[in-house]
Amino acid sequence: MIGGKISRWTMTYFAAALTWLLAALGLMAAGIGHPAADVAAPDTLVLVHVICIGWLSTAMCGALFQFVPVLVATPLYSERWALPALGLLTAGLVSLLAGFMALNGRLPSAPWLLPFGAVLLVGGFGFVVVDLGLTALRRPTGSARFVIAGLASLCVTVVFGAVFAFALGGWAGRMGEAVLARGIPLHAIAGLGGWLTLTAMGVSYRLLAMFMLAPDVEDRQSRLTLAAGALAVAATVSGGAVMIGFAMRLNVVLSVAAILGLSCAALYGRDLAGIFRNRKRRQLELNMRMAILSFASLAGTAVLGIALVSMGTLLLHLGAFAFLTVFGWLSGLVLAKLYKIVAFLTWLETYGAVMGRAATPRVQDLTAEKRATKWFAIYYLSVWAGTIALLAGDPSAFRLAAAAMSVGVVGIIHEIIRIRRLEDVASSLRLPAGAVAPHLLFAKT
Template sequence: MIGASISRWTMSYFAAALAWLFVALALMVVGIGYPAADILSPDTLVLVHAVSIGWLSLAMCGALFQFVPVLVARPLFSEKWALPALGLLTAGLIFMLGGFLSLGGRVPPALWLLPLGAALLVGGIGLVVVDLGLTACLRPTGPARFVLVGLASLCATAAFGAVFAFALAGCAGSVGDLLLANGIPLHAIAGLGGWLTLTAMGVSYRLLAMFMLAPDTDDRQSRQTLAAGALAVAVTVAGGALAIGLAAGLYIVLSVAGILGLASAGLYGRDIAGIFSNRKRRQLELNMRMATLSFASLAGTALLGIALVSVGAFATHVGAFTFLAVFGWLSGLVLAKLYKIVAFLTWLETYGPVMGRAATPRVQDLAAEGRATKWFVIYYVAVWVGTVTLMVGEPNALRMAAAAMAVGVAGIVHEIIRIRRLADVASPLRLPGGAVVPHLLFARH
C-alpha cells in the first residue's frame, strides 16, 4: 500500500454510510419497522433498505474503490465515476424510501417514486459494477475473485429489486407480480449472502493478512470457500427463479442453498483461523480484536439458523437471525475495519508524501485504542441483547438495545473523526514540514 494511490471519495462513501446507519438506528429506536410492524410492511422495507443500501452497500463500495486496485496491483478503471455513483445511489435510495413511505400511507400517494428510485439505484450500481469489475478482472486471483462474484450477486440483487419496485407501482405485469409474491427470499440472499457477505469475505482476507503481517490464505482453500458461496448464490437465483416459474420446489432450492452457505461459512472460518495462527504481529490491535467478535457473531448466526431450522421455527424467528447477521457479523466487521482503514488512509495521505524526509508517527499513533474499546463493546453487547429480545418477542427491549447501539456507533464515529483530524498525534510528529491535516470527507491528493 505504500506509494499506492488513494481513492479521493472513499471517505465520502464512509461518511454517507455512517449517516444512513444513524438513520436506521433512529427508526429502530422510535419503533418504525420490524418487530413493531410486519416483516414485509412498508415501514420495515424502509428500515431494511436504509441498512442494506445506505449503510452496508455504501460502506462496501467506498472500501472497494480503495482496495480493489490494491488486490490486483492495477489502478482503478475510472476514479471519476466514484462521485457520480455515490450521487445516484443516494438519490435513488431517497426516492425509493419515499415510495415505501407512500405505500405505507405515511406521505401522500406517490408510487412513481419507487420505479424512479429503482432506476437511479440501477444507474449507480451500474457505474460501481463496471468500474470495479473492469478493475478486478485485470487480475482475477485470490480475493479479487470474491469481489467479482459479489458484484455479480449485486447485479442479481438490483435486478430483483427493480422488478419489485415496478411491481409495487403496478407497472410490472403478471410476471413481476409473481416474482414479488415469491421472490423476496432470492433478493435477500443475493444481497446479504452474495453481494455483502462474499465481498466482505474477500476483502477481509487481504486486510487481515496485511494488518496482522500474515501470509495470504492458500489459494486452493479460498477457492473452496468461494466455490461453496458462489454455488449457494447461483442455486438461489437460478434455481429459485425456475422454481417460482414452475410453481414448485422453492423450499428445496432454498434448503440446498442454505447447506452450501453453511459450508462456505465453515470454510471461511477455517481460512480466518489460519490467518490468525500464522500472523507475525502477535499483539492484536483493536480492529482485529473487535473483528473476532464479528466472526463470533457469524458463527452464532450459523448456529442459530441450524437450531431454528431443526425445530421448524426459522420463519418465526427470521427477524432475529437476520438482525444478528446484519448487525453482529456484517456491521460489526465493517465498523471494526473502518476504524483501521480510516487511520491507515489518513496516515498515507498525511505522512506518505514526507516519508524519508521527516520523522513521522506510526499508524497506531493516530488512534487512541484504549478510549475507543468501550464504544465497540457497547455496540456488540447491544447487538447480542437485541437478538435475544427479538427471540423472546420484546419490541420495547429491542428499542433500548438499538439506542445502546446508537451510543456505541456515535462513540466510534467520534473516534474516527479524531483520527481524521490527527487529534491524538502529539507534536512535533503531528505535522512535519510538508504535511497538512487531511480533509474530513475526501482525500486532498
C-alpha cells in the same frame, strides 16, 4: 498499497454510510419497522433498505474503490465514476424510501417514486459494477475473485429489486407480480449472502493478512471457500427462478442453499484460523480484536439458523436471525475495519509524502484504542442483547438495545473523526514540514 493510490471519495462514502447507519438505528429505537411492524410492511422495507443500501452497500463500495486496485495491483479503471455513483445511489435510495412511505400513507400516493428510485439505483450500482469489475478482471486472482462474485451477486440483487419496485408501482405486469410474491428470499440471499458476505470475505482476507503481517490464504483453500459460497447464491437464484416460473415451492432450493452456505462459513472459519495462526504481529490491535467478535457473531448466526430450522421456528424468528447477520457479522466487521482503514489512509495521505524525510508517527499513533474499546463493547453487547430481545418477542427491550447501539456507533464515529483530525497525534509529530492535514470528508489527492 502497491498498484493503487488513495481514492479521493472513499471517505465521502464512509461518511454517507455512517449517516445512514445512524438513521437506521434511530428508526429501530423509535419502534419503526420490525418487530413493531410485519416483516413485509412498508415501514420495515424502509428500515431494511436504509441498512442494506444506505449503510452496508455504501460503505462496501467506498472500501472497494480503495482496495480493489490494491488486490489486483493496478489503478482503478475510472476514479471519476465514484462520485456520480454515490450521487445516484443516494438519490435513488431517497426516492425508494419515499415510495415505501407512500405505500402506507406516510406520504401522498406517488406510484412513480419506486420505479424512479429503482432506475437511479440501477444507474448508481451500474457505475460501481462496471468500474470495479473492469478493474478486478485485469487480474482475477485471490481476493479479487470474491469481489467479482460479489459484484455478480449485486447485479442479481439489483435486478430483483428493480422488478419489485416496478411491480409495487403497478408497472410490471403479471410476471412481475409473481416474482414479487415469491422472489423476496432470492433477493435477500443474493444481496446479503452474495454481494455483502462474499465481498466482505474477500476483502477481509487481504486486510487481515496486511494488518497482521500474515501470509495470504493458500489459493486452493480460498477457491474452495468461494466455490461453496458462489454455488449457494447461484443455486438459490437459478433454482428459485425456475421454481417461480413453474409456480413450485422454494423449500428444496433454500435447503440446498443453506447447506452450501454453512459449508462456506465453515471453510471461511478455517481460512481465518490459518491467518491468525500464521501472523507475525502477535499483539492484536483493536480492529482485529473487534473483528473476532464479528466472526463469532457469524458463527452464532450459523448456530442460530440451525437451531431455528431444527425447531421449525425459522420463519417466526427470521427477524432475529437477519438482525444478528446484519449487525453482528456484517456491520460489526465493517465498523471494526473502518476504524483501521480510516487511520491507515489518513496516515498515508498525511505522512506518506514525507516518510523518510521527517519524523512521523506510526499508524496506531493516530488512534486511542483504550478509549475506543468501550464504544465497540457497547455496540456488540447491544447487538447480542437485541438478538435475544427479538427471540424473546420483547419489542421494548429491542428498542433499548437499538438505542444502546446508537450510543456505541456515535462513540465510534467520534473516534473516527478524531483520527481524521489528527487529534490524538503528539503535537511534536502532528504536521512535520511538508505534511498537509487531511480533509474530513475526502482525500486531497
